[in-house]
Amino acid sequence: MDMNQYLEVFIEESKEHLQSCNEQLLELEKNPEDINIVNEIFRSAHTLKGMSATMGYEDLAKLTHQMENVLDAIRNHKIKFNPEILDVVFLAVDDLEAMVQSIADGGDGKRDVSDVVAKLLLIEKGESPVQAVAKSEVAVAVAERIPTVKSIYDEFEMTVLQQSKEQGFETFEITVSLREDCLLKAARVFMVFEILEKIGEVIKSNPSVEQLEEEQFDHEFTVTIVSKDTKDDIQKKVMKVSEVERVDVNLLSLADLRLIDNETKEPVTSKEKVDEEKEMASNGELKNQEEKKTASSAKQSSSKTIRVNIERLDILMNLFEELVIDRGRLEQISRDLNNQELYETVERTSRITGDLQNIILNMRMVPVETVFNRFPRMVRQLARDLNKKIHLEIIGAETELDRTVIDEIGDPLVHLIRNALDHGVETPEVRKASGKSEEGTVVLKAYHSGNHVFIEIEDDGAGISREKVLAKALKSGIVTEQTAAAMTDQQVYELILASGFSTAEKISDVSGRGVGLDVVKSTIESLGGSISIDSKLGHGSVFSIQLPLTLSIISVMLTEIQQEKFAIPLSSIIETAIVKKSDILNAHNQRVIDFRGKVVPLLFLKDLFEVPVLEEEEDEFYSVVIVRKGDKMAGLVVDSFIGQLEVVLKSLGNYLTNVFAISGATILGDGQVALIVDCNALIK
Template sequence: MDMNQYLEVFIDESKEHLQTCSEQLLELEKNPHDLAIVNEIFRSAHTLKGMSATMGYEDLANLTHKMENVLDAIRNGKIALNSEIFDVIFQAVDDLEAMVFSIADGGDGKRDVTLVVNKLEMIEKGESPSGAAAADETSVALAIEFMPEAIKYDEFELTVLQQSKEQGFESYEISIYLREDCLLKAARVFMVFEVLEKLGEVIKSTPSAEMLEEEKFDQHFTVTFITKEPVIDLQKMIMKVSEVEKVEIQPIETDKFKHQENNVGPIAPVPNKEEKSPGIQSNEEHEPESKKSSGSRNTSSKTIRVNIERLDILMNLFEELVIDRGRLEQISRELNNQELHETVERMSRVSGDLQNIILNMRMVPVETVFNRFPKMVRTLARDLNKKINLEIIGAETELDRTVIDEIGDPLVHLLRNAMDHGIETPEIRLANGKPEEGTVVLKAYHSGNHVFIEISDDGAGISRDRVLKKAIGNGIISEENGAALSDKQVYELIFASGFSTAEVISDISGRGVGLDVVKNTIESLGGSVSIDSKPGAGSTFLIQLPLTLSIISVMLVEIQREKFAVPLSSIIETAIIKKEDILNAHNQQVIDFRGKVLPLLFLKDIFEVPLHTEDDDFYSVVIVRKGDKMAGLVVDTFIGQQEIVLKSLGNYLNNVFAISGATILGDGQVALIVDCNALIK
């Protein structure tokens, strides 16, 4: 039997079962005596084992079988849960996820899981799994010593490497060998890092920074480094550090990590089904949607899985219909025919309803992104020796799939930032009168045509003086201008490119590479990000995102004989001002707008629109806002509001200043869409 026809179903259902395992393991860790949760995990593992065996993925089936045996012993009271056992089961789930994603990327799903299998077998026998780890300690050490190319990167580190490449940086794995008779190895490591930090940014060290500081390594260590400096200069500078014997620099090709086995991305829940596809072995006890809480079942809903490419095609066809609808409305107004007018009006209502249905079909709950974070927080909290509780609120909030696809990496960085820099260690928290367990809250909610996502923590907050000192030292702002900034404006400085207040090497926070990328990514989606903080009480990052990116509401304006579209989401109001009301301040034309000094931007000058008519005594102004900053866009005429289809300018015009795309109007003309964020920036 040809099983390829069932591959897509197998991958979707496998991801679903593994997501259930991850969620329920986190729940079981909080309630280790709740056998209903163990049964839930067992059912998912049992079903996954059967599916894998049926599809011929023996490695996947064997590892699941070993995990299933341990779970069966736990639910039968033969094994008592402890932290060691939880760690091993989590590792098994991580390996299973890597196998499934390997299959999804066209691989064979094979993976060396000898270590975790040995640990599971020892647990099943009632022995401590730490013995298996000790047996493999020598081979692991050799892998670090002699295989620097085998360095593995997690999702966040890969994102930093890829986005740094896009910004013109080069990435390298730099292997540094110290002399055999080197006595103060940690001091030499510090000196090497001091040299490197003057030339670029350290992304990762192998062994970890902590192990290097404690001299838990032989004579060799590797750093992952991004820079714009030539390789020969890097080598010369590092070799100047005494007792460094050899330096090997290997360029990193980020493309080769695309299908890295341990690079496990988000596991997205998929729609439930009432019927299983033939050829996929299932368990009668299991219902895919039963993952909200242990021991509870939701009623199956009649749903089908639809390939997202089909939805994209449907959306593109409807976008063409929207363009033609606008043309028909214009013709109807020009001809002034009552019957035509009524027909077009009815067609507009029907197409409007169809538009809502199609947009809703593309909406995906943010839980598809949020679901990966609890396990990530658990792992990082252990690495940082901190106690952190992640609270997720509003996971059912929906966003367009295109936005969902892009928002995951910025959220990963902000969460890591909150855990690394925000939440204090248990000792410091207790000394400051706080509970030893810190709290990070991830919250999503709708408001108007936007979705807001908040990442807040009850940690140390942000030090205004420290941020300001760093910003002045980096030349981001002058000391005189810095003194005039409000606290909120000072906090916004951390989004500047390359800004970092980190004083020690950290593999968690990304060493200052990221917050500017976070901001750029969110703004490229038509959103914004702001920050607020109270020293000693914590910080809050607020992300504002549009519900969808495909069809947007705009204000059409005219400049000379050219039409432009300004997104309504950026507009506060429109105004008519007299020419004589315009003032000059610091070589900038401004107006007094409701008691505030508002800069004026003349779009005809910015976009170099050919002049056909002279200025008159009155100006039409569109007041736009980005965060707490505002500006007035001076245009010739307001045409009116309209829903338009956002079209890309293509690869050749992707760097046009302050233009985010274009649209085709009802009369066939092309109108450029103004990027207000870029203008105000």
């Protein structure tokens, strides 16, 4: 059977099980007496072991098996759980994650895990994992505990093997290696099978007989037979075939064999199957097995899901974007022709594509939980490294974001959380002296608001000192004294996002408050988002990130300047206004207007974008779009408003990467190209 077709599913499901292990281990640390949590971790490890063995990743299966033994001993009260054991199990999970990542990157998933296996073996014996064990001892112990079984058996094959055993036959697993320069591999396989069929009965081969006949294997294959011959006799007879380089014969007991569990479709040893049934019987569960099967099948039918590669969704999204452009074109044509039947058809098409758009966008939405779930483990480890007591609280992990945004937001969040832990939350001694509880709290919160998702990182630590930040900013020449005097607290705090800015007196291995925050800011802004900071000295800080729900289809206000069209994102617009020329004032060589009691500067897009003047305007009014970024506002002056519509954001390509205040372009219904204005860049 070709396992490559299942590789992607194996990788995804392995990551899910390992994440579940991480989360449940953190829960177990809080509730060490809760055996239900141990059972959850055991189930995840058991499933991962079965999947790994089926896929042929023996190193993964062996390590998971050893971890499973320790968990089994804990849940059966043979050993008592303690933080020392937790650390070792976490190390095992780290190794498993590294092996799965190796497989995902095209590797073989192999890794030297002898050290962690040694510790797990000692824990299982009831000894301290700190004791050292020689690698050779570990290898022998592992080999003794976990026989290498390369084939998986179904119930029919297991029945044959059991009946053969009762009739005095032994089960052998024979691995035959041909020389690398062997030319007629299929012929050598035929000769090996001819010998094996004379000395016993062939039960299974891996790869299958068909694949062996078609030479769909490298230079090694495995055959399971039942025979009354001895191990040495079998080896000698097979070695007589020319061009056979090596023959390994393993005598297997029925307890060693893995079969496919009919309920879970996971490989388990026959001994494990019997043990599980005994356990179920002792719990009075065996008699309810049929009811459980019914409930399980009902659950499966009610929640049917399918995994889809993100590349396919990207292709679907690109095709739909083209459809949106054509939809706009059709709407324009129907208005120009003024044909009622065409108008009605286009109207119906628009409704259907609108529904289709919502479905496609929802398919691409992923809960931020996929990013958030890596942080509890990270916070636990950092808190220990820093000798701090920190509780991480996660709120709104079910909030959904576009997959492309999710992929990019992970690293900035890691950096902000590391900063909060290192320089936000104080040490227990300092907190106690300040009248706070010894344990600090970091809250990671996500929520929807309009067409945006907000992610906040809040800590109850020392906060940011306005005086320190300003002193450093003045010293570095980032601001002048005149500018500094007029800055609000929030504007001062946001200075720490400037490149290379840091108020940390000592830069640690973890972070220096401000070091690298300029990268965080640029990453978030490249996603069309923004970051703001609020802080209260002695009480803590809040870093708030605003992100768009999706990146490709946006709502805009279409405007016109001379005969050029510009699109302004609705997410940046407060409102539109018609302003009399006589109401425009001058302040510090800048034209401004009084907008609801606030002084708002005017930006003439005609001048900023150097639009060629084809005809002079003589109107006494200006059309103004009021836009906002954070607490800053500006009025964008245009010739006229065309209206609101949804457009597809297209990049300007590799040749036009640094065009000022233009984030992209779109194709309108009449075939014209409209540039999309980057309001953040204009206000900045």
